[in-house]
Amino acid sequence: MPKPHIPLEEIRTSVESCRRCPLCEGRTHIVFGEGNPEARVMIVGEAPGKNEDLQGRPFVGAAGKYLDELLAMAELAREDVFIANVLKCRPPGNRDPRPEEIEACTPYLREQTRTISPDFIVTLGNFSTKFILKTDVGITRLHGKLAQAGKFQVFPVYHPAAALYDRSKRTALEEDFATLGRLLAEEA
Structure with missing residues (x-):
């Protein structure tokens, strides 16, 4: 039986009320979900930036091209993964959100991991x-380092955008995606 999948438009509609939340007044607060609903790998980034907002797609521009290269290192392509960008209040300076802001966002990502x-x-x-x-x-x-979150195996890596400016992060990120490819092959 195929897994249920919530289309991006439906998620966007359900999030509209979130835009009126006082926590996100004047801030970007959008969720993206795009890709293969049957994917073995879900990639979770941060809330989309301005270019993503404008184009309606996650990971566009230089970070998106680099993510495509990293996926190839793991013998994956965008069609093989699901990208779920986390809702995140993004005030000026992009400081870490408060606990209550994260809590307000949690149900949307939880729904994506379930579907x-x-x-x-x-x-x-x-x-x-x-x-x-x-x-x-x-x-x-x-x-x-592989970790566990409930029933999910979680593989934390640096964000591709950070690796564009820091060579040490780039090396680590490329090694991590090669490791991801090996983990997927072992579990196939």
């Missing part, structure tokens, strides 16, 4: 890693 039900969740960067693993430990200590 996609992947074998692995790959978290990109600090925010999504802390969000999924419910931890205060940062990505610098957690990247490349």
